[in-house]
Amino acid sequence: MPPARPERSRAQISLRRRVRRILLLASIACLVPAGVSYVSAMSEKHNVGLGVSSVEWLRQNGGGALVSQIETWYYTLTAPEKGGPALSSLPQVGVKAARGSGRPGSQPGYRPPRVRPIIHPALPGEGVWKPAAAGAGPQPPVLLTTFRSDPEYPQFVAGVAWIDSSRTQLSYVPGLAEPPPPLAHRGPSEIPGARRKEVVATFNGGFPLETSNAGLIYRGRVKEAMVDGIATIVEYRDGRVDVVRWHQGPSAPANVWFAKQNLPPIIYEGSLNPNLSDGPEWGETVNNAVRVWRSGLGIDRRGNLIYAAANYQTVESLAKILQRAGAVRALELDINEDWTSFISYRKPGAIDPSNLLPDMLRPASRYLTPDERDFFAVYLRQGEGW
Amino acid sequence: MILPREISSAAAARRSLLADLLVAIALTLLALQLAAGVGVVGLVALVVLIALATSIAVEAAMRRRSRRKGA
Numbered sequence: 001m002p003p004a005r006p007e008r009s010r011a012q013i014s015l016r017r018r019v020r021r022i023l024l025l026a027s028i029a030c031l032v033p034a035g036v037s038y039v040s041a042m043s044e045k046h047n048v049g050l051g052v053s054s055v056e057w058l059r060q061n062g063g064g065a066l067v068s069q070i071e072t073w074y075y076t077l078t079a080p081e082k083g084g085p086a087l088s089s090l091p092q093v094g095v096k097a098a099r100g101s102g103r104p105g106s107q108p109g110y111r112p113p114r115v116r117p118i119i120h121p122a123l124p125g126e127g128v129w130k131p132a133a134a135g136a137g138p139q140p141p142v143l144l145t146t147f148r149s150d151p152e153y154p155q156f157v158a159g160v161a162w163i164d165s166s167r168t169q170l171s172y173v174p175g176l177a178e179p180p181p182p183l184a185h186r187g188p189s190e191i192p193g194a195r196r197k198e199v200v201a202t203f204n205g206g207f208p209l210e211t212s213n214a215g216l217i218y219r220g221r222v223k224e225a226m227v228d229g230i231a232t233i234v235e236y237r238d239g240r241v242d243v244v245r246w247h248q249g250p251s252a253p254a255n256v257w258f259a260k261q262n263l264p265p266i267i268y269e270g271s272l273n274p275n276l277s278d279g280p281e282w283g284e285t286v287n288n289a290v291r292v293w294r295s296g297l298g299i300d301r302r303g304n305l306i307y308a309a310a311n312y313q314t315v316e317s318l319a320k321i322l323q324r325a326g327a328v329r330a331l332e333l334d335i336n337e338d339w340t341s342f343i344s345y346r347k348p349g350a351i352d353p354s355n356l357l358p359d360m361l362r363p364a365s366r367y368l369t370p371d372e373r374d375f376f377a378v379y380l381r382q383g384e385g386w
Numbered sequence: 387m388i389l390p391r392e393i394s395s396a397a398a399a400r401r402s403l404l405a406d407l408l409v410a411i412a413l414t415l416l417a418l419q420l421a422a423g424v425g426v427v428g429l430v431a432l433v434v435l436i437a438l439a440t441s442i443a444v445e446a447a448m449r450r451r452s453r454r455k456g457a
Binding site: 018020021022023024025026027028029030031033034035037038057058059060061062064065066 | 402403406407409410411413414417418421422423424425426427428429430431432434435438441442
């Protein structure tokens with residue numbers, strides 16, 4: 001018998017083993033730089049769990065599309081069903097309105113109208129604004145309310161905050177890791193100790209620059225080139241804030257102190273963006289129609305800020321919540337339960353912090369310790385007292 | 387340099403290991419160059435490593451079973 005067949009068989013096995021050996025060596029070699037990057041990222045300061053930090057590391061290192069796709073599948077599979085039993089009460093937000101504790105002789109100023117309930121009969125306190133802090137006087141700087149936002153899902157509750165721009169000053173606070181280094185004057189990544197007596201609220205700062213593909217101006221300097229057409233929270237050097245569609249090119253105009261961009265506007269000049277469905281302009285994130293924790297920031301006709309957040313929202317339903325609360329221009333901020341936070345402080349000195357909604361995952365003390373993500377802090381203006 | 391034609395089986399194994407190592411390094415560099423980031427490269431490498439480890443373990447188990455049957 002010629003020995004050809006056994007030799008060929010041995011040669012085939014050998015080739016298979018060599019291919020396997022090459023793949024094994026290549027995999028080990030690939031894991032070295034990935035492991036170094038992962039370990040160095042995980043050994044940095046964090047205030048979220050290892051799982052969330054690992055996903056964020058993967059997102060920042062080329063895995064954004066993969067993570068978003070997996071999240072989209074997960075949230076689609078776990079999407080809530082329509083209907084269900086009606087709620088009998090809403091979560092309590094804010095404090096009882098107190099009289100006479102404001103500045104002596106001050107006149108009550110503008111207060112937004114009640115948010116008209118969508119589902120009838122309305123629940124007690126639904127859409128009624130309440131002061132976020134005790135002793136805030138006749139013109140509280142931050143008002144809070146909740147309402148059921150979708151008749152098809154009567155158990156969904158949206159939390160909304162109204163911020164009086166005439167009494168407050170908005171401040172952009174960089175996080176430990178976002179915006180990424182280098183960044184001059186990063187600061188403590190928490191509410192600075194010297195400003196805690198003035199802080200009345202804090203809220204999440206929007207997508208990381210890498211996933212929003214948008215720009216940032218910090219302390220009058222461009223950190224990331226601004227992108228025309230993108231929704232932008234702007235604070236001017238005179239302290240005025242606005243939510244605008246950016247049209248001033250990539251560099252920092254002289255009158256801008258900070259500007260943070262995040263995706264296209266979801267409400268513009270009173271109307272919902274007609275293209276709230278998916279597209280590359282909505283960044284590297286989960287599908288816009290996926291129901292997940294979402295948050296957004298808008299501005300009313302008088303220039304006051306309106307923040308909204310709720311679980312199980314699409315981009316469109318979030319936009320409708322902000323519009324119902326009075327926003328005429330608005331943008332989406334962070335999504336997912338790990339990043340959505342609105343915290344009000346019931347007493348001066350950042351004492352007695354309280355989440356806007358009780359089912360917000362992150363603790364109300366989130367911004368009293370360094371946070372990896374950037375956020376906004378709302379301070380009382382100089383001369384304004386509790 | 388002229389390599390000797392008659393070499394021991396150990397030397398042949400060393401040469402093939404060196405060749406495989408060079409190919410693996412080339413593949414690694416290519417992957418790092420083409421991928422969107424080191425995270426994706428690491429994740430794919432981890433999956434490949436787990437698949438290879440599984441295939442090696444399955445093969446070893448089958449070999450052991452066939453040896454036992456042969457005995």
